[in-house]
Amino acid sequence: MEKKPLNIIMLGRSGSGKGTQAQMLVQDLSLEYIGTGDLLRKFSERDNAAARRMKETMTQGKLAPSWMPFFIWMEKLAYTDINKGVLFDGSPRMLQEAKTLDEVLEWFERDNIKVILIDIPREVAYERLMKRRVCDACKKGAYVEKGREMAPHCLYCGGELTIRSEDYPEAIASRLDWYDTEVVKVVEYYHNKGKLITISGEKAPEEIHEELLAALKESGAIA
Numbered sequence: 001m002e003k004k005p006l007n008i009i010m011l012g013r014s015g016s017g018k019g020t021q022a023q024m025l026v027q028d029l030s031l032e033y034i035g036t037g038d039l040l041r042k043f044s045e046r047d048n049a050a051a052r053r054m055k056e057t058m059t060q061g062k063l064a065p066s067w068m069p070f071f072i073w074m075e076k077l078a079y080t081d082i083n084k085g086v087l088f089d090g091s092p093r094m095l096q097e098a099k100t101l102d103e104v105l106e107w108f109e110r111d112n113i114k115v116i117l118i119d120i121p122r123e124v125a126y127e128r129l130m131k132r133r134v135c136d137a138c139k140k141g142a143y144v145e146k147g148r149e150m151a152p153h154c155l156y157c158g159g160e161l162t163i164r165s166e167d168y169p170e171a172i173a174s175r176l177d178w179y180d181t182e183v184v185k186v187v188e189y190y191h192n193k194g195k196l197i198t199i200s201g202e203k204a205p206e207e208i209h210e211e212l213l214a215a216l217k218e219s220g221a222i223a
């Protein structure tokens with residue numbers, strides 16, 4: 001029997017490594033990547049009133065209104081082959097978005113849905129994010145193993161490593177707080193619907209990827 005196209009929703013704390021897992025799945029299963037954050041950024045670069053308003057919102061460090069991702073998803077899905085699977089990364093960030101996304105997928109008759117939670121404790125996420133740096137020159141990411149006062153250089157180009165503003169302690173704490181108050185409701189929602197696959201994120205990326213594929217097979221989502 002022909003499998004219906006797979007629709008994956010990635011959840012996990014910031015620092016869980018879900019972005020890496022998302023990329024590996026997109027590659028392995030030839031899925032269309034729908035990164036809400038990237039799409040919203042691209043949208044904000046356009047020349048129209050809504051885009052300018054969106055740019056203002058993002059510059060102020062505020063969240064996009066809950067109906068905005070819906071608009072972005074619709075546009076992306078409208079141009080995606082109906083037989084191709086998709087992967088949502090960076091959303092839903094709140095219960096209302098999850099419910100709207102369900103309606104969107106239902107409307108497109110995309111009912112083979114699996115929600116993947118890359119699970120790591122808050123303290124582990126905090127530790128990882130505090131070590132995160134970015135190279136000023138080549139923009140590649142890096143992790144430092146020692147304290148923040150150390151300033152090692154980029155492994156690829158020798159450039160200066162700096163801390164992204166989103167990785168300052170207050171910004172990290174506020175993102176992790178958001179997860180604990182809002183995203184946990186989304187996790188519970190999908191758990192209750194029997195769509196949730198939970199994998200520990202405290203392993204090597206390749207190992208997590210293998211576990212994920214095995215879990216997707218076991219659930220009947222892929223052949």
Ligand SMILES: [Zn+2]
Pocket residue numbers: 135136137138139140154155156157158159
């Ligand atoms: Zn570099």
